[in-house]
Amino acid sequence: MAATVAPGERRLAARPSTWLVWAGMTAFGVFLLGILVAVVVDSFGRQWFATWLPEGFTTDRYAEAWDRFSLGEVVGVTVGVALLVVVISVLVGVPAAYVLARREFPGKRVVMLLFLLPVLMPPITYGIPLATVMYSFGLGRTLTAVVLVNLVPSVPFVILTMTPFIEQINPAIESAARMCGARTRQVFTRVLAPLLVPGILAAGILVLVRTVGLFELTFLVSGPGSDTLVVAIYRGMTAAGGGEARQLISAMSVIYTATMLAMLVVALRFVNPTQLVAQVKEARDDD
Amino acid sequence: MTSRTGGAQRSTASLRHRLAERGIDPTLLLLVPGLVVAVALFVYPFSYGIGLTVQPTAAMQEQWGGGVFANYVAFFRDPFVFDSIGITMRLALPAALFNVLASIPVAMVLRHRFRGKRLLTSLLVLPITLGTVLTAQGLLIFAGRQGWLNRALLQAGLIDEPLQLVNNYLGVMFSLVITGFPFAFLLISSYLSGIDPSLEQAARTLGAGWWQRFRRIVLPLLAPGLATTFVLTFVLAFSVFPSARLVGDAMGSTRVMSLMAFRAFGEQNDYAMASTIALMMGAVELLVVVAVLGLRSLLYRGTTGGKG
Numbered sequence: 001m002a003a004t005v006a007p008g009e010r011r012l013a014a015r016p017s018t019w020l021v022w023a024g025m026t027a028f029g030v031f032l033l034g035i036l037v038a039v040v041v042d043s044f045g046r047q048w049f050a051t052w053l054p055e056g057f058t059t060d061r062y063a064e065a066w067d068r069f070s071l072g073e074v075v076g077v078t079v080g081v082a083l084l085v086v087v088i089s090v091l092v093g094v095p096a097a098y099v100l101a102r103r104e105f106p107g108k109r110v111v112m113l114l115f116l117l118p119v120l121m122p123p124i125t126y127g128i129p130l131a132t133v134m135y136s137f138g139l140g141r142t143l144t145a146v147v148l149v150n151l152v153p154s155v156p157f158v159i160l161t162m163t164p165f166i167e168q169i170n171p172a173i174e175s176a177a178r179m180c181g182a183r184t185r186q187v188f189t190r191v192l193a194p195l196l197v198p199g200i201l202a203a204g205i206l207v208l209v210r211t212v213g214l215f216e217l218t219f220l221v222s223g224p225g226s227d228t229l230v231v232a233i234y235r236g237m238t239a240a241g242g243g244e245a246r247q248l249i250s251a252m253s254v255i256y257t258a259t260m261l262a263m264l265v266v267a268l269r270f271v272n273p274t275q276l277v278a279q280v281k282e283a284r285d286d287d
Numbered sequence: 288m289t290s291r292t293g294g295a296q297r298s299t300a301s302l303r304h305r306l307a308e309r310g311i312d313p314t315l316l317l318l319v320p321g322l323v324v325a326v327a328l329f330v331y332p333f334s335y336g337i338g339l340t341v342q343p344t345a346a347m348q349e350q351w352g353g354g355v356f357a358n359y360v361a362f363f364r365d366p367f368v369f370d371s372i373g374i375t376m377r378l379a380l381p382a383a384l385f386n387v388l389a390s391i392p393v394a395m396v397l398r399h400r401f402r403g404k405r406l407l408t409s410l411l412v413l414p415i416t417l418g419t420v421l422t423a424q425g426l427l428i429f430a431g432r433q434g435w436l437n438r439a440l441l442q443a444g445l446i447d448e449p450l451q452l453v454n455n456y457l458g459v460m461f462s463l464v465i466t467g468f469p470f471a472f473l474l475i476s477s478y479l480s481g482i483d484p485s486l487e488q489a490a491r492t493l494g495a496g497w498w499q500r501f502r503r504i505v506l507p508l509l510a511p512g513l514a515t516t517f518v519l520t521f522v523l524a525f526s527v528f529p530s531a532r533l534v535g536d537a538m539g540s541t542r543v544m545s546l547m548a549f550r551a552f553g554e555q556n557d558y559a560m561a562s563t564i565a566l567m568m569g570a571v572e573l574l575v576v577v578a579v580l581g582l583r584s585l586l587y588r589g590t591t592g593g594k595g
Contacts, residue, residue, distance in 0.1 A: 020392070021396045024392075025407075031461070032413065035429045036417075036425060039425045096318050096320070105311055115325060120518075120576065121522075121573075122522065122525055122526030123526055124549070124568060125569035128548055128565040129339065132332070132552075133335055148328060152324075152329055155321060155324050220552070230420050234529055234533070237423070237533055238533070253425075
């Protein structure tokens with residue numbers, strides 16, 4: 001906890017303010033852990049009303065929730081949609097990011113703005129017209145619609161994170177490859193692709209996490225059979241008649257968190273989050 | 288990049304060559320899939336939505352008048368809908384402001400090296416993966432009337448009866464801070480790491496105290512980043528939807544715009560009115576964003592001496 005302070009050197013932040021910061025962070029941590037642990041305990045509890053802990057523990061809630069909400073299907077949909085969205089948005093986004101990073105062309109600013117708008121706008125603002133269009137094309141409540149609406153924020157996200165990443169790759173490497181007779185396709189597969197892997201992994205994992213967590217857009221177009229986990233939890237909480245039993249929702253939430261945490265652990269092995277944010281920041285500053 | 292040759296030669300070059308000189312060549316085709324997605328899934332539905340707003344239902348026209356603009360008339364005249372702007376602002380502005388202001392000292396403290404820093408950073412990033420729905424469920428259990436928080440406060444003798452912390456304005460505020468603060472913290476610490484420490488060291492050599500160094504060196508360099516962070520956190524908080532319904536008071540103090548838009552869309556099946564509310568939501572948000580970014584352009588723009 002103690003910062004490394006050289007002899008005779010004073011900290012930047014004075015002592016009382018440092019303590020205040022730590023107190024604030026402790027409060028935040030208490031809330032965070034309280035929320036997490038409360039949900040986990042609740043999901044294993046039998047009956048839990050006016051006591052510190054539930055009266056007994058059981059894992060029945062999981063089996064019950066699994067059947068009641070056909071979670072096998074829901075988890076399958078969630079993971080399938082997320083992976084599809086990641087693959088499509090990387091395939092679509094990375095080539096576009098390459099062009100934006102390397103070329104100057106007429107109308108570049110307009111194109112950049114076009115990719116920036118979905119990130120800056122509230123999802124509901126474009127989500128409602130988009131969902132209306134989906135329903136009028138007869139795609140409402142289908143998996144296709146869920147994947148398509150998730151692409152709207154994901155593709156720009158990949159482009160905005162990958163553009164600065166590609167900018168930092170020395171163009172001389174590509175020129176050298178071309179001098180040695182490589183064709184465009186070879187430059188991409190043999191030279192750029194290996195260099196891009198860390199960036200693609202980072203962007204892909206973030207898109208995965210975002211897609212699994214994205215509520216608004218999926219909610220507007222999904223229905224039974226195409227609900228993702230978040231949407232299923234929301235529907236369970238707001239079901240007519242005061243919602244489903246609280247423990248069932250908690251069990252479902254724990255399954256959701258476990259899925260998310262597994263992905264976060266994988267993500268942190270590959271990516272330093274602050275680094276990527278710094279790159280996003282530069283992308284936004286350029287505009 | 289193709290090198291430019293003399294004007295005389297350029298006129299004899301092929302069209303393909305002349306286009307390539309202006310930066311238009313087959314490589315630009317790589318942009319096509321991205322543009323197709325953007326146009327088909329964003330521009331087209333958006334324009335379609337704008338078109339919808341001027342095709343109000345007969346019932347709307349009858350109730351509010353105004354011909355094709357009945358939806359807009361309804362939006363501004365119907366206090367139930369119009370007041371949601373204020374309600375959303377009362378939530379989003381304080382939440383974004385708090386997240387940004389609280390992130391500054393935390394990021395300042397955390398930029399020093401100390402044991403367990405990585406763990407702490409991971410802990411702060413954790414809520415991003417929790418998502419609003421789980422946060423809502425946890426808040427209902429943890430901070431509810433029977434929850435651990437109230438129970439602990441009661442036992443400690445700090446309060447006489449349970450505090451009402453959820454199903455109202457406060458509950459949504461908690462949820463906005465829990466999901467928004469880590470995001471603001473991440474952005475601000477990356478901005479902070481872009482400020483060259485030697486600037487501060489120079490100021491220290493010249494005898495500046497910590498407050499002077501912060502006020503005169505760090506803050507001015509950080510200000511543009513703060514503005515950007517504020518905008519992005521505001522965007523997040525402004526579009527609050529699930530938590531406003533789950534831990535808020537959906538018909539009262541947290542009747543936010545997205546709830547109103549969804550009510551028209553999902554419950555009343557009035558797609559035209561839903562699009563109108565959604566678009567007005569975008570317009571209001573854009574106003575705030577433009578205002579903040581306008582102020583930002585008055586601030587220092589340029590290198591911060593470090594990697595940023």
